[in-house]
Amino acid sequence: xxxxxxxxxxxxxxxxxxxxxxxxxxxxxxxxxxxxxxxxxxxxxxxxxxxxxxxxxxxxxxxxxxxxxxxxxxxxxxxxxxxxxxxxxxxxxx
Amino acid sequence: xxxxxxxxxxxxxxxxxxxxxxxxxxxxxxxxxxxxxxxxxxxxxxxxxxxxxxxxxxxxxxxxxxxxxxxxxxxxxxxxxxxxxxxxxxxxxxxxxxxxxxxxxxxxxxxxxxxxxxxxxxxxxxxxxxxxxxxxxxxxxxxxxxxxxxxxxxxxxxxxxxxxxxxxxxxxxxxxxxxxxxxxxxxxxxxxxxxxxxxxxxxxxxxxxxxxxxxxxxxxxxxxxxxxxxxxxxxxxxxxxxxxxxxxxxxxxxxxxxxxxxxxxxxxxxxxxxxxxxxxxxxxxxxxxxxxxxxxxxxxxxxxxxxxxxxxxxxxxxxxxxxxxxxxxxxxxxxxxxxxxxxxxxxxxxxxxxxxxxxxxxxxxxxxxxx
Numbered sequence: 001x002x003x004x005x006x007x008x009x010x011x012x013x014x015x016x017x018x019x020x021x022x023x024x025x026x027x028x029x030x031x032x033x034x035x036x037x038x039x040x041x042x043x044x045x046x047x048x049x050x051x052x053x054x055x056x057x058x059x060x061x062x063x064x065x066x067x068x069x070x071x072x073x074x075x076x077x078x079x080x081x082x083x084x085x086x087x088x089x090x091x092x093x094x
Numbered sequence: 095x096x097x098x099x100x101x102x103x104x105x106x107x108x109x110x111x112x113x114x115x116x117x118x119x120x121x122x123x124x125x126x127x128x129x130x131x132x133x134x135x136x137x138x139x140x141x142x143x144x145x146x147x148x149x150x151x152x153x154x155x156x157x158x159x160x161x162x163x164x165x166x167x168x169x170x171x172x173x174x175x176x177x178x179x180x181x182x183x184x185x186x187x188x189x190x191x192x193x194x195x196x197x198x199x200x201x202x203x204x205x206x207x208x209x210x211x212x213x214x215x216x217x218x219x220x221x222x223x224x225x226x227x228x229x230x231x232x233x234x235x236x237x238x239x240x241x242x243x244x245x246x247x248x249x250x251x252x253x254x255x256x257x258x259x260x261x262x263x264x265x266x267x268x269x270x271x272x273x274x275x276x277x278x279x280x281x282x283x284x285x286x287x288x289x290x291x292x293x294x295x296x297x298x299x300x301x302x303x304x305x306x307x308x309x310x311x312x313x314x315x316x317x318x319x320x321x322x323x324x325x326x327x328x329x330x331x332x333x334x335x336x337x338x339x340x341x342x343x344x345x346x347x348x349x350x351x352x353x354x355x356x357x358x359x360x361x362x363x364x365x366x367x368x369x370x371x372x373x374x375x376x377x378x379x380x381x382x383x384x385x386x387x388x389x390x391x392x393x394x395x396x397x398x399x400x401x402x403x404x405x406x407x408x409x410x411x412x413x414x415x416x417x418x419x420x421x422x423x424x425x426x427x428x429x430x431x432x433x434x435x436x437x438x439x440x441x442x443x444x445x446x447x448x449x450x451x452x453x454x455x456x457x458x459x460x461x462x463x464x465x
Contacts, residue, residue, distance in 0.1 A: 017239030032176035
C-alpha cells in the first residue's frame with residue numbers, strides 16, 4: 001500500500017476524456033475512458049461523484065457527515081482511492 | 095452456458111482505406127456484399143447498448159471513408175456509449191474534427207507507421223505522415239483525448255525511441271506500441287514483417303524503460319510479439335466474454351479476424367438475426383466460450399482461465415484447427431512450427447523479402463448515401 005501523499009487542499013476532478021456514468025445493467029457507477037471501463041465500488045462511487053470542485057478535505061468531511069463517522073476514519077481510504085485513480089490517470093488534482 | 099455480458103463493440107464500418115499498410119489485419123479477400131447502411135448501424139448500436147456494451151470503437155478500414163460517421167457517433171452517444179475513433183487520420187480536416195466533436199466523440203486513436211516521413215509513407219503506401227502530424231494537432235486543439243498507435247515490425251522496430259519521442263512531442267495521452275500480430279494481410283506478409291530476436295529483445299528494453307520514465311504522463315501499452323513468447327496471449331479475455339465485432343457487411347464476430355481465419359465457422363449477420371440472439375445463442379459465439387471445448391494440454395492447465403488457450407484464429411491459421419491450443423504456447427504439440435518460422439528469420443542473412451501492399455476490396459459497395 002502506498003502512503004497517502006495527496007494534500008487536503010487539492011481539488012480532484014475527472015481527467016479529460018473520462019466519463020462517470022451509471023451502468024444500466026447493474027445500476028452501479030462506472031468510469032469510462034479510452035479503451036477501458038472501471039466499475040466503482042460504493043465508496044469509490046461516493047468519492048468520485050463529489051469530485052466537482054470540492055477539495056479532498058471537503059470530500060472527507062461531507063462523506064463523514066453522511067456516513068455519520070469520524071473524518072479520521074475515512075481519511076486514509078479517501079486519499080488512497082484518489083491516489084489510485086490519479087495513478088490510473090482517471091482523475092487529476094488541481 | 096450462460097452468456098456473460100459484453101463490454102465493447104468494435105464497429106468496422108468499412109473495409110475501404112486510403113492507406114495500403116502491409117500489416118493490416120483486415121481479410122485479404124472480402125465478399126461483394128453491401129456495407130451496412132446508416133439505419134442498420136444505428137439499430138446495431140442500440141442493440142449493443144441494450145446488451146450491456148459500454149464502449150464502441152469505430153474502425154475499419156478507414157472509418158472516415160464513411161460520410162455518415164458523425165451520425166453514427168451521435169447514435170452511440172445517445173445510447174450512452176463511450177465513443178472511440180480508430181483512424182489513420184486521412185480525411186480529417188478542421189470541419190470534420192468539429193463535426194465529430196459536436197456529435198460527442200470521446201476519444202481518438204491515431205495510427206502512425208513510423209516517426210520519419212519517408213519510412214512512414216513507404217509503409218503506408220501513401221503520402222500520409224505529414225497530414226497525420228496536422229491531424230494530431232487538430233485533435234488536441236479540439237480538446238479530444240489522443241492516443242497514438244504504432245504497429246511495430248521488422249522495418250520500423252529499430253526506431254522505437256524516436257516513435258516514443260514523437261508521441262511525447264504530440265502530447266498524446268496514451269501510446270500503443272503494438273508488435274504486429276499475424277492475421278489478414280500481415281499473415282500474408284509475415285516473412286517481411288517478423289522482426290529478429292535481437293530486435294525484439296532491444297524493443298522490449300526500450301519500451302519498458304519508456305514506460306517507467308513516462309509514468310503518470312503518457313500511458314504506454316506494449317503489445318508483445320507473441321511468436322517470441324513462451325505462453326499465448328489471453329486473446330480477447332476469452333472468446334465471447336467481453337468483446338464483439340460487427341464487420342462492414344454485418345457479420346457478428348467474436349474476434350475481428352475470425353471470419354477470414356476460421357472459415358468453417360458460420361458467423362451470423364445482423365441483417366438476419368438480433369444481436370442479443372447472436373451473442374447468447376449462436377454456434378459461433380458458443381463454440382469456444384468457457385473452458386469445456388479445450389483440448390489438452392489446455393484442459394488440465396492451471397493457466398487455462400488466464401490465457402484461455404490463446405488465440406483461436408492463430409490456432410486455425412497455423413495448425414488448420416481453431417480448437418487446437420494456440421501454437422505459440424510452449425506446451426502446444428505444434429510449437430515446432432512457430433519455432434521453424436523464427437529460425438528462418440533469425441538464421442538468414444538476406445534482407446527481408448518485399449511485402450505485398452494491402453489493396454481495397456474493389457467490389458464492396460457503400461449504400462450510405464442511398465435513402
